[in-house]
Amino acid sequence: ELAAVGSGFYDLAFFVDGFQPPRLDQLLGIYREEAEKCGMAVPKIQEMKYLVDCYRLHKVMNWLSKAFDRQFTEDDNLKLLDMAEELAKHLL
Numbered sequence: 001e002l003a004a005v006g007s008g009f010y011d012l013a014f015f016v017d018g019f020q021p022p023r024l025d026q027l028l029g030i031y032r033e034e035a036e037k038c039g040m041a042v043p044k045i046q047e048m049k050y051l052v053d054c055y056r057l058h059k060v061m062n063w064l065s066k067a068f069d070r071q072f073t074e075d076d077n078l079k080l081l082d083m084a085e086e087l088a089k090h091l092l
Helices: 008-016 023-037 045-065 074-091
Strands: none
Touching: 008 023, 008 045, 023 045, 045 074
């Protein structure tokens, strides 16, 4: 519902969610190469990882904000909290 709104890294965060290195690095590298071919300025991989993690945390916080209305189970909420804590460790 929010595709193509704001930063392209928001969309990228959704596409690469769940991938871990080395596959994550490969996907980010391909994104970077193709964006540069189109004349876009793209940060280095480490900064890309940071931005993607920021948007992933934003996504998790957004889901948590809707947990009550969408009647998420306790297990779902705990998984989201675990995800948020893990992402926050990388970002702080």
